[in-house]
Amino acid sequence: MAKAELKVMLLRATPDPDEVVALGARLCYAQADLDTLRERVETRDQQKYISGVMERGHLSVTEHASFTFAVEGVSRALLAQLTRHRIASFSVQSQRYVSMADGFDFVVPPSISALGEEEEAEFIRQMNTMHAWYCQWQEKLGGAKEKANEDARFVLPNAAATRLLVTMNARELMHFFELRCCNRAQWEIREMAWQMLAQCRKAAPALFAKAGPACLSGPCPEGKAACGKAKEVKERHAMLL
Ligand SMILES: Cc1cc2nc3c(=O)[nH]c(=O)nc-3n(C[C@H](O)[C@H](O)[C@H](O)COP(=O)(O)OP(=O)(O)OC[C@H]3O[C@@H](n4cnc5c(N)ncnc54)[C@H](O)[C@@H]3O)c2cc1C
Numbered sequence: 001m002a003k004a005e006l007k008v009m010l011l012r013a014t015p016d017p018d019e020v021v022a023l024g025a026r027l028c029y030a031q032a033d034l035d036t037l038r039e040r041v042e043t044r045d046q047q048k049y050i051s052g053v054m055e056r057g058h059l060s061v062t063e064h065a066s067f068t069f070a071v072e073g074v075s076r077a078l079l080a081q082l083t084r085h086r087i088a089s090f091s092v093q094s095q096r097y098v099s100m101a102d103g104f105d106f107v108v109p110p111s112i113s114a115l116g117e118e119e120e121a122e123f124i125r126q127m128n129t130m131h132a133w134y135c136q137w138q139e140k141l142g143g144a145k146e147k148a149n150e151d152a153r154f155v156l157p158n159a160a161a162t163r164l165l166v167t168m169n170a171r172e173l174m175h176f177f178e179l180r181c182c183n184r185a186q187w188e189i190r191e192m193a194w195q196m197l198a199q200c201r202k203a204a205p206a207l208f209a210k211a212g213p214a215c216l217s218g219p220c221p222e223g224k225a226a227c228g229k230a231k232e233v234k235e236r237h238a239m240l241l
Pocket of ligand 1: 084085086087088172179180184186
């Protein structure tokens with residue numbers, strides 16, 4: 001049983017994602033054959049082609065680039081939010097096939113850590129209590145096997161850590177960053193989203209040049225619920241470069 005730390009890794013991406021999307025963008029509006037188009041796109045400003053189609057809302061070209069992230073040290077609470085994104089593919093560590101008899105890692109919310117060492121220790125004691133409950137039920141239901149695990153897990157907390165792979169295309173990622181890099185998003189998924197955005201920008205600087213929360217490029221869609229921190233958000237975004 002240990003406190004989990006967020007780890008986000010861009011595992012694989014479509015090779016040359018900017019080039020692939022720029023080629024798709026150029027191809028739609030050119031008479032040239034493929035070889036000529038490829039040469040043009042390889043040697044010219046890919047950003048220009050990409051921003052051209054994006055400004056027209058012709059976003060389907062951005063679906064040609066795909067990105068797979070490996071993530072660990074995130075809570076089941078985060079998982080519930082992440083899997084609401086339907087245009088993504090997931091592989092998640094199972095609580096049925098994987099026994100937690102030896103303990104589970106857990107995410108401690110920073111707000112609880114900020115209360116002080118004693119309060120954090122109390123939270124950790126509660127995690128240990130839940131682990132003891134889990135072991136009791138697992139034992140009563142027949143030991144560390146799938147059938148027992150699947151019901152014993154009902155006493156595990158939202159804080160229980162998990163690990164997963166998630167794959168999204170660039171169009172879905174841009175939508176994800178708009179919602180989840182926003183200060184209105186919950187802190188844990190927001191932190192993960194910013195780390196994903198930083199890695200996407202390195203892999204595809206033209207494609208993700210303007211990706212991020214809506215306030216980077218226009219008014220906040222949250223209206224009265226707006227955080228009022230667009231300036232800080234823009235500063236954080238500028239630091240990604
Ligand atoms: C700050 C915040 C607070 C939230 N609070 C709540 C809450 O209280 N309760 C709650 O239940 N959820 C909540 N959500 C989750 C939210 O409602 C969405 O389920 C989640 O953000 C996924 O968004 P999406 O459906 O746009 O994205 P995706 O599922 O990633 O889909 C991307 C886009 O594809 C299109 N699309 C996908 N599927 C369909 C479809 N079946 N039909 C038509 N178009 C489709 C839509 O244009 C969609 O925007 C919250 C999200 C945020 C960011």
